[in-house]
Structure formats: structure tokens, C-alpha cells
Amino acid sequence: MSLTHLPSLHRPINQGVGVRHKAQSMLHWGLSQGLPMAVVKFAGRDGDPQARLMEAGGDDDVWEVIEQVRAQGPLVKGRVTFISADHAVVDEVLTSKAFRTGNPLDRLGFLATASARLRPATMHPLVEPSLLVTEPPDHTRYRKLVTRVFTMRAVEKLRDRAETVAAELLDELDGRTDLVEQYCSLLPVTLISQILGIPTSERREVLAMGSDIAASLDFGLSWPEYRDVDAGLRRFDAWLETHIETLRGKPGDDLLSQLVQVQDEHGALDMAELKATAGLVLAAGFETTVNLLGNGIKLLHDHPDELAELRQDPALWSNAVEEILRIDPPVLLTARFAPEPTTLEGQHISAGTQVVVLLAGANRDPKVFHDPSRFDVTRANAREHLSFSAGRHHCLGAALARMEGEVGLKAFFDRYPDVTLLPGAKRRPTRILRGWRTLPAQV
Structure with a gap:
């Protein structure tokens, strides 16, 4: 079904919404975004590391903050959270059963309920x-069902399609262009559209909705940002429910159609579960790949000696993608909570305490990676990065992202080996996801 057949996608989300709903939205923003951000900013008066990270956002200042955290030790206690840039500590938090995922407000009693x-x-x-x-057992069930669909074999079936799409997009580039808008975003969204059974003609609408979902991962949204994200999520939710019902009645050969039909001993996924899964695939499955492609193009453009290594030995492309993921990851950080009191790196972690783990910091731990700030496509242990997380929440789309990164970057530099990046490149303002919003170039 075309997006143009869904009027709700094209009218302001607040049209006809009463004062009560607006007040409810503002209250929810205040509890979920405004108040926590105010607490973090207050802590920042004393140089709290998480507050400094929030201020750095997606800028390159984040590397200075990460190294300041590392200099204070493997696990740093802030006013609000613990934080770590240590590879071993980050890996332990991600893999240990003593730490779980969740929303920080869920552990704040009255605030959580409200x-x-x-x-x-x-x-x-x-x-x-x-x-x-x-978390298990629900997480185990969902992941088992989804894993049946997003297997390595299924990803490899998409490789030929990825190469074709990349070639078509590169044919359309001419002269001055924005590589994020015209290439880095369109390649993964086209493939995700195929996975979700969405016509390629609607990919730009899907791209816009995916950006809203990606922004929803951030903490400390301003009121205008919150309103935009909420509107985007509402549009996507309405569209996705209709799309799933269409696939349920008339399934295609796409992966989401398979997921709609698949069942286990507990039965099929319900609508909420299907929407949550598809939404996550959209946000994590292509938004992060947009960042991987943009970060990779910028790194290889700025390091011509490394690009020369790849031209001399194309077999290195797979390792180059791992090194790009390591040195400039699409996701900067994540967090876990201790549901019960525990000990980490000799420090007591009380129940409900958050531990922020800097994936980008772990990826530059000098105890693991020699000369960690150096971009080296031949690095032997580049794959030891934690950019896809670890443990039971290891990124389900890792194989797809790796394949798209390898295909997309190799195709780009094979076609435009002498590309020139122009002034005006801007980082995305998001704090969790890290990538380029614009990347002007002359091809």
C-alpha cells in the first residue's frame, strides 16, 4: 500500500488533538527527558563524565571526554551513574547476567509509574x-524467532541485490553531491525496504521515519525534539500496522512476511511484537549502516595510504570494515542496570544503578589495540571491537551491516577513487548514534 493512501501520514499529528493530550505529552516529556537531563546537567557542575559526554554530543570533542574517563580508571563513579571506557569492563557489563537492559525511569518508583x-x-x-x-525469557523467544529469518544465509542472498543497488545509485551521482543523502542513506534503506516488504519507490518516506526512530534512542531530548520524534513514531506506527496487516493477508517473499507467518510453541508474534521488531530493524538495521558508510568514506578519503592498501589487496575490504567499526563506531555508547546489588571492578553497584559503557572507548583501549587512535585497515585484531555490543544483546543485524559496509564502500571507491570531500560536512546531532548528517563531495 502506498504511503499516499494513508492520509494520517501527511497531516500534522497534532491536528484535532485536544489540550489534554498536549498536556499529557508535556508531562511525559518532563518526566522522561526534561527532569533526567536537568539532573545530569546539575551533576555536570562538578565535571561529571556523563554530563560532559552529553554536552559533546556527536562532535569530535567526544574523544577528549572518553580519554578523560579512561584516565580516571577502568570504572568511574559519577554523581548519577558509573561509566567505563575499559574494554574488559565494557565486555563484562554487556555479557554478565548481573546487568540488564531497560529504561532508567523504570527503577524510580513514582516517576516510573507516572x-x-x-x-x-x-x-x-x-x-x-x-x-x-x-530480557529472558521473552528476549530469548523473540530472538529465536527473528534469528530464523535474519540468518547468514539470508544476508548472503541479499549481497547480489546490494551490489546492484550500489551500482545504480553510483550511476546517478554526478558532480557535486551530498553523499549521505544520495548514497549512504539510500543503499541501506533500499535493502531494508526489501527486508520489510516495502516498495523501493517509498524508500525516502521510510528513510524519514527511520530518522525519527533513530532520534528516539537519545536521552535528554528538548521539547521540540520530543514533539518531532513523537510525531514521527505515530506516523510510523500507523503505517507499519497497516503494512503488517497487508502482509498477513498477502505475504510476499520478503523477510518480514516470513516473520509474520512464523510460529513457535507459543504461537505467532502479536501486532505489538511485530511492530517492535520491524521498528528496531528499521532503526538499528539501516540508520547505523548509514553511519558506517559515511564514517568509512570520510576515513578512507582522509587516509589515502590506507585506501591504497585496499586497492593493492581487495581481500582486505572485510577487515577494513571492522577497522572502521572500531575507530569510528556508528553507536557511541549504551547502558545496563544492576537489578540486584553486585560488584564490578572492586566497586559496589547498588540495585537499580546504571552503568554507562562507552563502546567507542572500549574500541580504543590501548591494552587491547596497539596505537589505538591510528586507522589501520591491516590491523590483525580489528574484529575485537565492541561496536555491535556483546552477549545476549549482540546486534542481530551485524552480518547485514558488515555485508552492506563491504559492498557499499568497495563499490564507491572502485567507481570514484579520486573523490574529493568538500567543506561543509556536518555530524548528526544525536548522542547515541554517531555519523555524518551531510557529506558534500565532488565525484
Whole structure:
């Protein structure tokens, strides 16, 4: 079904919404975004590391903050959270059963209850039943069902399609262009559209909705940002429900159609579970790949000696993708909570305490990676990065992202080996996801 057949996607989300709903939205924003951000900023008066990270956002200042955290030790206690840039500590937090995913407000009693009651009913990547925040046994069930669909074999079937799409997009580039808009975003969204059974003609609408979902991963949204994200999530939720019902009645050969039909001993996934899964695939499955492609193009453009290594030995492309993921990861950080009191790196972690793990910091740990700030496509242990997380929440789309990164970057530099990046490149303003919003170039 075309997006143009869904009027709700094209009219302002607040049209006809009463004062009560607006007040509810503002209250939810205050509890879920405004108040926590105010607490973090207050802590920042004393140089709290998490506050400094929030201020750095997606800028390159983040590397200075990460190294300041590392200099204070493997596990740093802030006013609000613990934080780590140490590879071993980050890996332990991600893999240990002593730490779980979840929303920080869920452990704040009255605030948790009030926020949950005010929360919009639309799907959200940080609200159950999203795989990002569920734990066993539900997480085990969802992941088992989804893994049947997103296998290595299924990803490899997409390789030829990825090469074809990359070639078609590169044919359309001419002269001055924005590589993020015209290439880095369109390649993964076209493939995700195929996975979700969405016509390629609708990929730009899907891209816009995916950006809204990606922004919803951030903490400390301003009120205008919150309103935009909420509107985007509502549009996507309405569209996705209709799309799933269409696939349920007339399944195609796409992977989402398979997921709609698949069942286990507990039965099929319900609508909320299907929407949560598809939404996560959209946000994590292509938004992060957009960042991988953009970061990779920028790194290889700025390091011509490394690009020369790849031209001399194309077999290195797979390792080059791992090194790009290591040195400039699409996801900067994540967090876990201790549901029960525990000990980490000799420090007591009380129940409900958050531990922020800097994936980007772990990827530059000098105890693991020699000369960690150096970009080296021949690095022997580049794959030891933690950019895809670890443990039971290891990124389900890792194989797809690796394949798209390898195909997309190799095709680009094979076609445009002498590309020139122009002034005006801008980083995305998001704090969790890291990538380029614009990347002007002359091809």
C-alpha cells in the first residue's frame, strides 16, 4: 500500500488533538527527558563524565571526554551513574547476567509509574517488547524467532541485490553531491525496504521515519525534539500496522512476511511484537549502516595510504570494515542496570544503578589495540571491537551491516577513487548514534 493512501501520514499529528493530550505529552516529556537531563546537567557542575559526554554530543570533542574517563580508571563513579571506557569492563557489563537492559525511569518508583501512564501507546525502540529492552525469557523467544529469518544465509542472498543497488545509485551521482543523502542513506534503506516488504519507490518516506526512530534512542531530548520524534513514531506506527496487516493477508517473499507467518510453541508474534521488531530493524538495521558508510568514506578519503592498501589487496575490504567499526563506531555508547546489588571492578553497584559503557572507548583501549587512535585497515585484531555490543544483546543485524559496509564502500571507491570531500560536512546531532548528517563531495 502506498504511503499516499494513508492520509494520517501527511497531516500534522497534532491536528484535532485536544489540550489534554498536549498536556499529557508535556508531562511525559518532563518526566522522561526534561527532569533526567536537568539532573545530569546539575551533576555536570562538578565535571561529571556523563554530563560532559552529553554536552559533546556527536562532535569530535567526544574523544577528549572518553580519554578523560579512561584516565580516571577502568570504572568511574559519577554523581548519577558509573561509566567505563575499559574494554574488559565494557565486555563484562554487556555479557554478565548481573546487568540488564531497560529504561532508567523504570527503577524510580513514582516517576516510573507516572511516566508509564503518560507514555504514548505507539511503538518505541526503548519500550517493551522491543528486543533492545527485553530480557529472558521473552528476549530469548523473540530472538529465536527473528534469528530464523535474519540468518547468514539470508544476508548472503541479499549481497547480489546490494551490489546492484550500489551500482545504480553510483550511476546517478554526478558532480557535486551530498553523499549521505544520495548514497549512504539510500543503499541501506533500499535493502531494508526489501527486508520489510516495502516498495523501493517509498524508500525516502521510510528513510524519514527511520530518522525519527533513530532520534528516539537519545536521552535528554528538548521539547521540540520530543514533539518531532513523537510525531514521527505515530506516523510510523500507523503505517507499519497497516503494512503488517497487508502482509498477513498477502505475504510476499520478503523477510518480514516470513516473520509474520512464523510460529513457535507459543504461537505467532502479536501486532505489538511485530511492530517492535520491524521498528528496531528499521532503526538499528539501516540508520547505523548509514553511519558506517559515511564514517568509512570520510576515513578512507582522509587516509589515502590506507585506501591504497585496499586497492593493492581487495581481500582486505572485510577487515577494513571492522577497522572502521572500531575507530569510528556508528553507536557511541549504551547502558545496563544492576537489578540486584553486585560488584564490578572492586566497586559496589547498588540495585537499580546504571552503568554507562562507552563502546567507542572500549574500541580504543590501548591494552587491547596497539596505537589505538591510528586507522589501520591491516590491523590483525580489528574484529575485537565492541561496536555491535556483546552477549545476549549482540546486534542481530551485524552480518547485514558488515555485508552492506563491504559492498557499499568497495563499490564507491572502485567507481570514484579520486573523490574529493568538500567543506561543509556536518555530524548528526544525536548522542547515541554517531555519523555524518551531510557529506558534500565532488565525484
